[in-house]
Amino acid sequence: xxxxxxxxxxxxxxxxxxxxxxxxxxxxxxxxxxxxxxxxxxxxxxxxxxxxxxxxxxxxxxxxxxxxxxxxxxxxxxxxxxxxxxxxxxxxxxxxxxxxxxxxxxxxxxxxxxxxxxxxxxxxxxxxxxxxxxxxxxxxxxxxxxxxxxxxxxxxx
Amino acid sequence: xxxxxxxxxxxxxxxxxxxxxxxxxxxxxxxxxxxxxxxxxxxxxxxxxxxxxxxxxxxxxxxxxxxxxxxxxxxxxxxxxxxxxxxxxxxxxxxxxxxxxxxxxxxxxxxxxxxxxxxxxxxxxxxxxxxxxxxxxxxxxxxxxxxxxxxxxxxxxxxxxxxxxxxxxxxxxxxxxxxxxxxxxxxxxxxxxxxxxxxxxxxxxxxxxxxxxxxxxxxxxxxxxxxxxxx
Numbered sequence: 491x492x493x494x495x496x497x498x499x500x501x502x503x504x505x506x507x508x509x510x511x512x513x514x515x516x517x518x519x520x521x522x523x524x525x526x527x528x529x530x531x532x533x534x535x536x537x538x539x540x541x542x543x544x545x546x547x548x549x550x551x552x553x554x555x556x557x558x559x560x561x562x563x564x565x566x567x568x569x570x571x572x573x574x575x576x577x578x579x580x581x582x583x584x585x586x587x588x589x590x591x592x593x594x595x596x597x598x599x600x601x602x603x604x605x606x607x608x609x610x611x612x613x614x615x616x617x618x619x620x621x622x623x624x625x626x627x628x629x630x631x632x633x634x635x636x637x638x639x640x641x642x643x644x645x646x647x
Numbered sequence: 648x649x650x651x652x653x654x655x656x657x658x659x660x661x662x663x664x665x666x667x668x669x670x671x672x673x674x675x676x677x678x679x680x681x682x683x684x685x686x687x688x689x690x691x692x693x694x695x696x697x698x699x700x701x702x703x704x705x706x707x708x709x710x711x712x713x714x715x716x717x718x719x720x721x722x723x724x725x726x727x728x729x730x731x732x733x734x735x736x737x738x739x740x741x742x743x744x745x746x747x748x749x750x751x752x753x754x755x756x757x758x759x760x761x762x763x764x765x766x767x768x769x770x771x772x773x774x775x776x777x778x779x780x781x782x783x784x785x786x787x788x789x790x791x792x793x794x795x796x797x798x799x800x801x802x803x804x805x806x807x808x809x810x811x812x813x814x815x816x817x818x819x820x821x822x823x824x825x826x827x828x829x830x831x832x833x834x835x836x837x838x839x840x841x842x843x844x845x846x847x848x849x850x851x852x853x854x855x856x857x858x859x860x861x862x863x864x865x866x867x868x869x870x871x872x873x874x875x876x877x878x
Contacts, residue, residue: 534780535791642778
């Protein structure tokens with residue numbers, strides 16, 4: 491009888507854990523880490539597309555708007571890409587440093603700075619304000635860099 | 648025969664000073680020697696604007712050196728110092744003696760190797776893209792983000808090949824110094840003390856320097872602007 495109860499409890503706890511994992515998006519730490527890298531690359535590609543358009547001499551405004559929207563959306567979601575179990579212990583090759591998960595307050599602040607800058611950039615782009623675009627783009631780039639300085643391992647020399 | 652070697656202390660025949668390296672060749676050499684370390688430093692300390700600028704100057708110097716290797720003073724010309732394998736082998740076995748001006752058959756290949764890897768390194772840098780795409784080479788617009796990132800990886804790797812070649816270069820200079828042949832002095836002053844039996848090299852005119860420099864600078868400007876004439 492006692493054994494049965496204990497077993498039930500274990501099953502219940504197990505179900506409860508899977509349920510909460512499902513609520514959190516159902517991603518394992520490994521999946522979260524890999525998804526995160528895909529998302530960051532999407533942001534990198536979006537930035538590159540913007541810069542390439544600016545260099546082209548005849549920038550495609552609608553293409554730029556798509557990129558700024560993606561960057562703003564991704565920035566909004568960014569803090570959720572780093573669940574506690576998605577760090578280096580996953581074994582996934584990553585440049586995210588452990589400090590992401592230890593200095594949470596600072597990380598959250600950097601992410602917040604990016605959200606503000608990216609939202610502004612997107613608003614400026616959608617409004618078609620060319621004068622404000624470059625400063626907003628620079629602010630967004632600076633937000634990327636400032637976080638990478640602390641929380642992303644540099645590329646090897 | 649070691650007699651006739653520049654800077655040899657044991658010379659019995661009187662040596663005469665000869666202008667072996669012209670000013671453009673020496674200037675290009677020392678600017679490359681200064682800018683390669685500077686490029687590495689600026690890249691590792693997040694001064695990417697300086698890194699790009701340094702790369703452009705290096706590209707101009709390299710372009711000049713390649714042009715100079717065809718139309719420059721005789722000691723700078725590839726046709727004068729690029730030797731076949733037999734000559735190189737004979738030189739390493741000490742069968743050729745020292746009766747020459749300019750690069751020896753082995754050193755000539757060291758120059759080719761250094762210039763080739765430097766060209767490769769500069770070429771990769773033109774297409775490089777950093778992780779947030781904010782810093783990028785002037786030709787990165789012709790490649791995708793992923794390709795640009797892969798090229799950046801190779802830009803990092805090739806640097807160490809360059810470091811290896813520079814190390815070989817420095818060790819060779821040390822070995823020649825121990826054998827009482829100074830190479831550094833002539834590369835600074837341009838003048839080496841040589842046997843009178845050796846004919847002095849033909850130095851290229853100033854007009855050629857100006858034309859070669861203008862060509863190299865225009866090419867670099869064009870590439871730095873993303874293969875465009877827009878400013």
